Amino acid sequence: MKGPDEFDDRGRPGGPGERPRIPSPRAAAEDHGPLPNPPAPANSPEDRGPEPPAASATRPVPASPATPAPPHHVLKSLLGAWALAACSAEETAAVEAHLTDCASCADEALRLRDAVGLLHPADSLDLDPLLRSRVLEGCLGRRPARIPVPEWATPYDAEAAKLDALLRDMGEAEWRAPVRLRWFQGERPVERETTVAGVIGHLMTVDGLVATTLGLADPLGRTVPGALGPTTRTEKYWQAVGAEPSRLATHGPWRDQSHALIRTVSFAGDSAGELSVPYGAFRLPLCDSFLDRAFECWVHAGDIADAVDYPYQPPAAGHLHQLVDLAARLLPVALAERRRAGLAAPPRSLVEAGAPGRTLHLEVEGNGGGHWYIALDSPAALGSPDRTVAHIALDSAEFCQLAAGHVAPEEAVAGQHGERDAIRDVLSATASLSRL
Incomplete structure (x- = not known):
């Protein structure tokens, strides 16, 4: 059996079959002066010691042979695709490396790139869907007729x-x-x-x-x-x-x-x-x-x-004005026909030849609009602003829809004041201008 001096400093026995004993306590580090700086972390690159080479690193690795560059005629045939940005990444790298060494291919590539710029303008080539309408409107509105x-x-x-x-x-x-x-x-x-x-x-x-x-x-x-x-x-x-x-x-x-x-x-x-x-x-x-x-x-x-x-x-403003004017000029006759059919109120006063009688002021707003004075008591008389007994204001599109029979007289959006019978009769006469 070994004595205490026969064990090593870790308490391990010196021979086989020997029981380990617990070592005696050691002196504290603080008892011998200030503590040293703590060691750097093990994963710190600057303080980590050299690692032993791996087993595989000890064997020499053969260098892979460099890929040979494509021949000149192949690279020259790729210039068109390169100018159109249609080459793969490897082909693009090979062509651009070749252009630094071959002056003739560099000049050809520059000409092709300029040509591609002409083929691809910055603006979109899609046609505006309203282009046809604008061209037609311009032709109808500006081009003079041959006859x-x-x-x-x-x-x-x-x-x-x-x-x-x-x-x-x-x-x-x-x-x-x-x-x-x-x-x-x-x-x-x-x-x-x-x-x-x-x-x-x-x-x-x-x-x-x-x-x-x-x-x-x-x-x-x-x-x-x-x-x-x-x-x-x-x-x-x-x-x-x-x-x-x-x-x-x-x-x-x-x-x-x-x-x-x-x-x-x-x-x-x-x-x-x-x-x-x-x-x-x-x-x-x-x-x-x-x-x-x-x-x-x-x-x-x-x-x-x-x-x-x-x-x-809708028609152009000048043409629309002519159409509204026709409807306004036909209103006195239409009003007289409705009176004969018992669909309108009789005239308020007898009108002598050439006398204006009562007048309704028709104001049509918007494109093609204007002012018309409608004779109420006689289709042969001319309306006079001095004899105005009622006033109607309509948008030009609304007036045309009424004259076409697409809007009922009572549904016409109108600014109106004056004699109610005269206003109702004129609106109904406007609708009666419509026909199949």
Whole structure:
């Protein structure tokens, strides 16, 4: 058995089978002076000692052979793709490294890069969806016609061109889309449903009244009496072509007829405006008839645009003023006809020849607006501002919708004051201007 001196300083026995003993306490470090600075952390890079090399590091690693650069002709063939930024990362690096050493390829790359800049402008190449409408509006509003068109025929010329542009954009299926036509008859609104092709046939048939006055062919043929009104002529046309006329039977003939009308009155001159056009129960001078046809062309084009969900713009301000002026000039006659039918109040006073009688001040605001003085007591008299007994203020679009029969007289948004009977009668007379 070993003695105490035969154990090492960790208390381990000196030989096998010996029991370890607990070593005696050691002296504290503070008993021998100040404490030394603490050692740096083991993971500190500056204080960590050199690590022994790994076993694998002791074996030499063979160097990987460098990838050879592609030959000159391959790199030159990639210049076009590099200029278009179509190369892979490896190809881009190889080409750019080659350009630093090859002057001829560097010059070629510079020329290709400049050419790519011309092929790719900064602005988007997508066309503005409103570009066609703006170009068409500019052409219709600014380009002078080759043949001088009379001023009273220019609204019809412009509206027919706009409607033709709408019809050209429509597909074959859209020509069968249902269209609801609305107007006022007496005191009640009337509706009639047809198709887009049926609307164009209606326009062509009523335009035939103007065509026969100018000596052109009637779309209904020679067997139809010329004294028939617009509604009767339209019904006969729809009966002749069936319930759903086709695009070929309406678009081309209507367009050719409108061109012929404009061409004929352009060569005839302003004197042709005095010709009388029969509308069945009434007649209009040719100049007013062209304005009437422009108004109906615009109104029914709006009906078609609503049916096929297509944006449609009102006439230009100057043309719209002519259309509003026609409606205002027709109001005294329309008011007198309603009195004869018992639908309007009788005149308040007898009007002598040339005397103005009572007057209503019609104020139309917005594009194409103006001021009109409507004679209330006689269709032959002229309205006078001094005899004004009532005043109506309407927006130009609202007034045209009322004259087209699309708005009821009692629903018209109007600033009004004065005699209530006169205001009601004039609004109802405006709605009575509408027809099929």
